Amino acid sequence: MNHTLESLRKELDRINFQLLNLIAQRGSIVKEIGEIKKKQSVNKFDPIRERKMLDQIIEHNKGPFSDDTVRHLFKQIFKASLELQQEEHHKTLLVSRKRRPLDTVVRIGDEEIGGNNDPIVIAGPCSVESEEQVRKVAQVLKQQGLIFLRGGAYKPRTSPYDFQGLGEQGLEILRKVADEFHLKVVSEIVNPANLNSSVEYVDVIQIGARNMQNFELLKAAGSVQIPVLLKRGLSATIEEFLFAAEYIVSRGNNQVILCERGIRTYEKWTRNTLDISAVPILKKESHLPVIVDISHSTGRRDILDAIAKAALAAGADGLMVETHPDPAVALSDANQQINLTTFRELMKEIDRYNRLNTVKS
Numbered sequence: 001m002n003h004t005l006e007s008l009r010k011e012l013d014r015i016n017f018q019l020l021n022l023i024a025q026r027g028s029i030v031k032e033i034g035e036i037k038k039k040q041s042v043n044k045f046d047p048i049r050e051r052k053m054l055d056q057i058i059e060h061n062k063g064p065f066s067d068d069t070v071r072h073l074f075k076q077i078f079k080a081s082l083e084l085q086q087e088e089h090h091k092t093l094l095v096s097r098k099r100r101p102l103d104t105v106v107r108i109g110d111e112e113i114g115g116n117n118d119p120i121v122i123a124g125p126c127s128v129e130s131e132e133q134v135r136k137v138a139q140v141l142k143q144q145g146l147i148f149l150r151g152g153a154y155k156p157r158t159s160p161y162d163f164q165g166l167g168e169q170g171l172e173i174l175r176k177v178a179d180e181f182h183l184k185v186v187s188e189i190v191n192p193a194n195l196n197s198s199v200e201y202v203d204v205i206q207i208g209a210r211n212m213q214n215f216e217l218l219k220a221a222g223s224v225q226i227p228v229l230l231k232r233g234l235s236a237t238i239e240e241f242l243f244a245a246e247y248i249v250s251r252g253n254n255q256v257i258l259c260e261r262g263i264r265t266y267e268k269w270t271r272n273t274l275d276i277s278a279v280p281i282l283k284k285e286s287h288l289p290v291i292v293d294i295s296h297s298t299g300r301r302d303i304l305d306a307i308a309k310a311a312l313a314a315g316a317d318g319l320m321v322e323t324h325p326d327p328a329v330a331l332s333d334a335n336q337q338i339n340l341t342t343f344r345e346l347m348k349e350i351d352r353y354n355r356l357n358t359v360k361s
């Protein structure tokens, strides 16, 4: 009896090696086919051919394994083979640090974001409402030595009855006022059709949380040569966020800034939950600059000092904050925008923090 078991096991070992050899032989052929397909620019995955192979195999199945089991086993082999054909660079994302160990520095004229540069602050109203409103904010930005003026012209609002933004007129206001004060404009674009014309007005295109997986918009943003500030989706994982950035970078625009702006959780005392861990994780996984939107992530004014410092301590390359000359009458996000006096105080706190921590790791 023991003798029989022993010899059957030997037989199994022999078959295992045969199977391994056969799978390896199959793999080599698959790779050769992959090379031919690459030269002919033919798609690697051919579902019709796969179905034919599976049908043929099932026709020859005499048991003892069921057709389903045989199908499952061969599908695994096919899947592993297809992975062999996939080029290495498809397995490692362009946005990954594995592909590019050095930090990407995003350049906006003479300004730089990321790398060893000091953290920047992007500030301005939630929505552009009038030239006077934007000018009042721009004046303060200038006094504070800030460069990046934000303001929404196309507003993706939860309710269709809420203020939807001034559209192109809003962009015109931003550009005009920014030029008066030598500032750079950051503004959200929601429609791929508006991308090309917006380049005239904005220095950084913002893609908002609600559009993080608007793939047509991402592809369009990848085809223009202007920096993109990509916000994390309301319920996007970090991986999904990076895939969204990959859409832009893989189309040829590597000037992408990632923005953590809080995610939806069950917590009600903040508008969103700031995922502070995302900052060091993104910095570790990707070479792109990372900033934190302290306004939309918290939705409240009373904790901005602490959150700004937390973001900087976590390694953020910058902050975004909403400020309005008179938040009480703001047409959007009235509850979270800070007035210009509070904004100055916040900047003082941030400066103090930065001075205490001049050496950035």
Ligand code: PEP
Residues within 6 Å of the ligand: 126, 152, 156, 188, 207, 208, 209, 210, 231, 261, 293, 296
């Ligand atoms: C914004 O920054 O104006 C905005 C709408 O933010 P989010 O897309 O993060 O909600």
Ligand code: MN
Residues within 6 Å of the ligand: 126, 127, 296, 322, 332, 333
């Ligand atoms: Mn807002």
